[in-house]
Amino acid sequence: MTQPRILYCHCAYAQVVHPQVKADVLAGLVESEKAFEAVGDLCEMSARKDPALQRLVSGDQPLKIAACFPRAVKWLFDAAEAKLPEGQVEILNMREDAAEEIVPKLISDELNPQVFESDEDSNSETESKEAEV
Amino acid sequence: MSSATQNPLRVVLYEGPGGKALESQRKVDVLAKLLKGGYQVTCTGESGDVSAPDGSDVLVLGEAEGQDSPFSQSTSTGVVSEGEEVEVHFKDISGQEPETVLETVSEVGTQTESYTPGEWKPWFPVIDFHRCTNCMQCLSFCLFDVYGVDAESNIQVKNPDKCKTNCPACSRVCPDVAILFPKYGSGPINGDVVNQEDVNREKMKVDISALLGGNIYDLLRDRHEKAASRFSKERDEGKALKERIRCLKKLQGDSGIPEEVLMSLPSMDEIQTKAKQAKEAADAALKAREERKNEG
Ligand code: SF4
Ligand code: SF4
Numbered sequence: 241m242t243q244p245r246i247l248y249c250h251c252a253y254a255q256v257v258h259p260q261v262k263a264d265v266l267a268g269l270v271e272s273e274k275a276f277e278a279v280g281d282l283c284e285m286s287a288r289k290d291p292a293l294q295r296l297v298s299g300d301q302p303l304k305i306a307a308c309f310p311r312a313v314k315w316l317f318d319a320a321e322a323k324l325p326e327g328q329v330e331i332l333n334m335r336e337d338a339a340e341e342i343v344p345k346l347i348s349d350e351l352n353p354q355v356f357e358s359d360e361d362s363n364s365e366t367e368s369k370e371a372e373v
Numbered sequence: 374m375s376s377a378t379q380n381p382l383r384v385v386l387y388e389g390p391g392g393k394a395l396e397s398q399r400k401v402d403v404l405a406k407l408l409k410g411g412y413q414v415t416c417t418g419e420s421g422d423v424s425a426p427d428g429s430d431v432l433v434l435g436e437a438e439g440q441d442s443p444f445s446q447s448t449s450t451g452v453v454s455e456g457e458e459v460e461v462h463f464k465d466i467s468g469q470e471p472e473t474v475l476e477t478v479s480e481v482g483t484q485t486e487s488y489t490p491g492e493w494k495p496w497f498p499v500i501d502f503h504r505c506t507n508c509m510q511c512l513s514f515c516l517f518d519v520y521g522v523d524a525e526s527n528i529q530v531k532n533p534d535k536c537k538t539n540c541p542a543c544s545r546v547c548p549d550v551a552i553l554f555p556k557y558g559s560g561p562i563n564g565d566v567v568n569q570e571d572v573n574r575e576k577m578k579v580d581i582s583a584l585l586g587g588n589i590y591d592l593l594r595d596r597h598e599k600a601a602s603r604f605s606k607e608r609d610e611g612k613a614l615k616e617r618i619r620c621l622k623k624l625q626g627d628s629g630i631p632e633e634v635l636m637s638l639p640s641m642d643e644i645q646t647k648a649k650q651a652k653e654a655a656d657a658a659l660k661a662r663e664e665r666k667n668e669g
Contacts, residue, residue, distance in 0.1 A: 276416050313555075
């Protein structure tokens, strides 16, 4: 299996991710000696439609992202015209989960692809809309 | 925020052949410093491999090792990426404190005329298009030209940098809970999963007036005028400010609109004009969508 690439967001311009969680995840990544991409603030890059976001989603390697809520991350990439490849992304939430939980998943070669609640919602909504017609 | 066409500097922390592996704590400290400064850093690990250029100029940082180190060669090379020339700079950071490394990066950023990060707090709405129904409530509500439509009359966040920092008000007028502010404190506005309760909640309904028991802009105007006339008679500015804040507390509590935004509302005339323009833009977009639907 192709090794997943790793992306770490430092959420530089807000206090929404606990500093200790950010620090511990970053330290865990460094300890792992793996190659990874780190960004100051994904939100800021999305607002600027930073071309780096397209670089990060291109290619056929799966992608693991340590940032915040998966729904937020998905639509931030989408807003920057850099769609996350379906079934090829795992998003780890540093706002909710502990670093000890995140780091092993982030550096593991196994991918647990993200399933978006909104995908399910919109599928069932579409189905019910279709059923109404 | 600087122009979207101005690319940021891409920093590469190189630990491949000809470069030393940085000691762990030092690497964490250098990275944390650069990331806090808003930079993006590619950490190569021992392979030294770097993904393709993306149009941004590149600064390669590392600690030189041996004769053939990339850091002992030229400091700048031109390479071509998608028809564009990008500059690649090399800097040996051996023995440099993280603060000095940040200064080095910032200097190269200035030299290459790259985008300077950190000039704007990234606060803006993000639309969940799995939920959005293009009802245009947000377009008609926002006074600050944040929203617009694309060529197909679909809603889009046109001017994220015009959004008022910490103001999540438009997310509350969206009937489909489709507007996120990733840096907001609580869910579902912060991107957390939307549950049925959120959808049903009164403040999420289309009816803007349900938010505040009246038309929001009438209410804002009213408060603004009352405050203006009362405070023009006030001599003690500090006291006046306190009073004004107290007056706005309820409104703020109900809507989540921050004090700074309410305190800096435009004049009554400007509000009226902007509200009218926003409504017209929303109506035009809805009409265009309707026409397209009928044609199709
Ligand atoms: S994507 Fe999430 S973690 Fe990253 S900067 Fe935005 S809010 Fe912070
Ligand atoms: S108010 Fe919500 S559903 Fe309506 S256009 Fe805006 S984001 Fe879409």
